[in-house]
Amino acid sequence: MSKFIIKPISPFDFDLTLGVYGGFRTQSVDLYSRGQFERVLPVEARYYLVTASSTGTVENPEVTVSASPPPAKKGAVEELVDKMKWMMGADLDMTVFYEHAKKVDPILFQITQRLYGLKPPRTPTVFEALIIAITEQQTALAVASELRGRLVKRYGESIHIKEGRYYQFPIPESLAGADPKEIRKLGFSFRKALCMVEAAQKVKSGEIELEALRSASLETILEKLTQVKGIGRWTVEYMMCRGMGRYNVLPANDAGLKAAVSKFYKIGRGVTEGDARRALEQMGEFRGHAALYLIFAYALEKYDLDPRVARRQLELY
DNA sequence: AGCCAGGTTTAAT
DNA sequence: ATTAAACATGGC
Numbered sequence: 001m002s003k004f005i006i007k008p009i010s011p012f013d014f015d016l017t018l019g020v021y022g023g024f025r026t027q028s029v030d031l032y033s034r035g036q037f038e039r040v041l042p043v044e045a046r047y048y049l050v051t052a053s054s055t056g057t058v059e060n061p062e063v064t065v066s067a068s069p070p071p072a073k074k075g076a077v078e079e080l081v082d083k084m085k086w087m088m089g090a091d092l093d094m095t096v097f098y099e100h101a102k103k104v105d106p107i108l109f110q111i112t113q114r115l116y117g118l119k120p121p122r123t124p125t126v127f128e129a130l131i132i133a134i135t136e137q138q139t140a141l142a143v144a145s146e147l148r149g150r151l152v153k154r155y156g157e158s159i160h161i162k163e164g165r166y167y168q169f170p171i172p173e174s175l176a177g178a179d180p181k182e183i184r185k186l187g188f189s190f191r192k193a194l195c196m197v198e199a200a201q202k203v204k205s206g207e208i209e210l211e212a213l214r215s216a217s218l219e220t221i222l223e224k225l226t227q228v229k230g231i232g233r234w235t236v237e238y239m240m241c242r243g244m245g246r247y248n249v250l251p252a253n254d255a256g257l258k259a260a261v262s263k264f265y266k267i268g269r270g271v272t273e274g275d276a277r278r279a280l281e282q283m284g285e286f287r288g289h290a291a292l293y294l295i296f297a298y299a300l301e302k303y304d305l306d307p308r309v310a311r312r313q314l315e316l317y
Numbered sequence: 318a319g320c321c322a323g324g325t326t327t328a329a330t
Numbered sequence: 331a332t333t334a335a336a337c338a339t340g341g342c
Binding site for chain 1: 336337338339340341
Binding site for chain 1: 321323326
């Protein structure tokens with residue numbers, strides 16, 4: 001089996017970054033456990049199981065990646081590695097964000113140092129980020145994760161490899177042909193089911209070109225996507241952060257973010273979307289990073305699950 | 318038990 | 331312009 005080395009820009013904490021996927025009972029597409037990340041990725045109509053683990057340190061990061069079955073063509077290998085680099089944010093230099101926070105926001109700066117090396121995990125396609133966002137509207141992440149697992153098993157292609165079945169995230173064509181009533185049966189509200197199907201249909205038909213919108217303005221993307229019933233401002237902003245790497249937008253109506261702003265900036269209960277926007281105004285183009293760090297810091301304290309701790313225990317063992 | 322959880326829409330003031 | 335209710339479900 002062929003192995004490939006990725007050297008992300010330092011600092012990078014592999015377990016802290018990819019560990020987000022290991023936090024819930026149900027894992028369906030992104031699989032993380034004990035320092036190892038796995039996921040199915042498509043290249044030229046073929047599916048590969050990609051496995052990644054850290055072989056470096058936070059300061060001197062190195063990630064070793066292998067693919068199964070071993071890709072025959074060199075081009076396929078490069079594409080898989082590029083996708084992994086994108087998902088891990090290998091190209092991102094977080095120190096620029098840290099320095100900006102240090103200048104304008106001492107509270108946030110302290111949090112960035114606690115989560116040193118955390119990078120925003122990205123989805124391989126914008127469509128995946130959009131569907132994830134819809135599933136996570138007004139519901140606990142654990143619930144969304146569970147229901148999404150059912151969605152993936154029902155509508156995602158799977159491959160059998162290494163004595164296991166691995167699922168690919170559903171493609172637009174698959175969800176576009178789905179019956180909303182069937183999606184409703186998985187546990188989603190009927191309105192969310194309709195929303196997912198309508199979005200998938202518009203992507204399939206080319207009415208919405210998600211990948212082409214990567215460089216479009218927030219206003220343009222909002223205008224285009226909010227035509228789909230069930231997609232609002234938060235969904236678009238979240239999708240832009242997770243799927244497009246657009247960190248100058250702030251998913252301000254995020255329940256986790258509002259809770260974090262309430263806690264760390266010592267604003268009383270009932271923090272509004274506007275409060276969150278004002279609190280992070282000075283972060284400018286790094287607003288998305290700021291949101292991620294605040295949400296993470298809040299979640300780590302609340303749920304007491306730091307992937308780094310689990311990893312260290314593994315190393316001691 | 319009941320309320321909240323990475324919201325959005327519709328239909329009321 | 332604001333505000334309330336409805337929507338599904340799992341966890342605490």
